[in-house]
Amino acid sequence: MTRLTLATRRSALALAQSRAFARALVEASPGLEVGELEVVTSGDKITDRPLQEVGGKGLFVKELEEALLDGRAHFAVHSYKDVPAVIPDGLVITCVPRREDPRDVFITRTGATLAELPAGARVGTSSLRRAAAIGVARPDLGILPLRGNVDTRLRKLEEGQVDAIVLALAGLKRLGLERRATEILDPTVMLPAIGQGALGIECREADEETRRALAPLDDPETSVRVAAERGVMVALGADCRTPVAAHAVRTDEGLWIRAMIAEVDGTRLRTGERRVAWPSAAEATRVGLDLGQELLRA
Numbered sequence: 001m002t003r004l005t006l007a008t009r010r011s012a013l014a015l016a017q018s019r020a021f022a023r024a025l026v027e028a029s030p031g032l033e034v035g036e037l038e039v040v041t042s043g044d045k046i047t048d049r050p051l052q053e054v055g056g057k058g059l060f061v062k063e064l065e066e067a068l069l070d071g072r073a074h075f076a077v078h079s080y081k082d083v084p085a086v087i088p089d090g091l092v093i094t095c096v097p098r099r100e101d102p103r104d105v106f107i108t109r110t111g112a113t114l115a116e117l118p119a120g121a122r123v124g125t126s127s128l129r130r131a132a133a134i135g136v137a138r139p140d141l142g143i144l145p146l147r148g149n150v151d152t153r154l155r156k157l158e159e160g161q162v163d164a165i166v167l168a169l170a171g172l173k174r175l176g177l178e179r180r181a182t183e184i185l186d187p188t189v190m191l192p193a194i195g196q197g198a199l200g201i202e203c204r205e206a207d208e209e210t211r212r213a214l215a216p217l218d219d220p221e222t223s224v225r226v227a228a229e230r231g232v233m234v235a236l237g238a239d240c241r242t243p244v245a246a247h248a249v250r251t252d253e254g255l256w257i258r259a260m261i262a263e264v265d266g267t268r269l270r271t272g273e274r275r276v277a278w279p280s281a282a283e284a285t286r287v288g289l290d291l292g293q294e295l296l297r298a
């Protein structure tokens, strides 16, 4: 009997996805037992300021990584979107499960879609990527900064603090809240975030037993797609201060990746794409890197 401890944040979404992953793991490996270590991250403690002001996305993973490095937990379940470009020495993303739908959704109280919302209405989002896409589709709407967990943002919409919010469909689905979506935004309208909808399961690089236990849930196709998207992030040295999006899919011909970068104020928006025969993960990273560098030169 092997017993593994997973480290997770305490938000409803983090607990839902960690527990769903643990259930799938135990199903794949009967005899395995999974315990839970709940960790409060600095991203959870600082809720009143935009992430890009307080130091960026690493804030949601740092304390979970500390729990891995000092042996309190065997693996951590992250939203891949929250994992920075550089993984600390001694740790590795060892398993990337099959990806949930990566698209964003638009939610309003009235049922109005992005095209239908009246001029001057306020969209609540602290994401520079989402704000840039809204600015292109509907320059007549206002953007208000809005942070917080999924439930907090839905409540702020209900209370009328804003007229619309944008959330990841994946998060809503994992919480059983997908009925709240007013409209699923096509990637041509809002290109998804790098890694959105995917999970990254992190552990100590040398912990062969944990890596073996997690291997059955690894989805190589998702790994390749996310590797390509993260290549774009590496090219930009992207932190949260640059609006950036990258979205890779598998087609009959191979890999198709689209990417977008803009200035912080949403201006000078540049897009590009690549189509290549289905690559290895290492090749996919280079494709994304190359696309990102092209956008930087443009």
Ligand SMILES: NCc1[nH]cc(CCC(=O)O)c1CC(=O)O
Binding pocket: 079, 080, 081, 082, 150, 166, 167, 168, 169, 170, 171, 195, 196, 197, 198
């Ligand atoms: N920004 C926070 C965050 N990090 C991961 C998700 C859920 C979607 C996912 O797993 O990619 C969310 C919520 C959201 O963007 O709506």
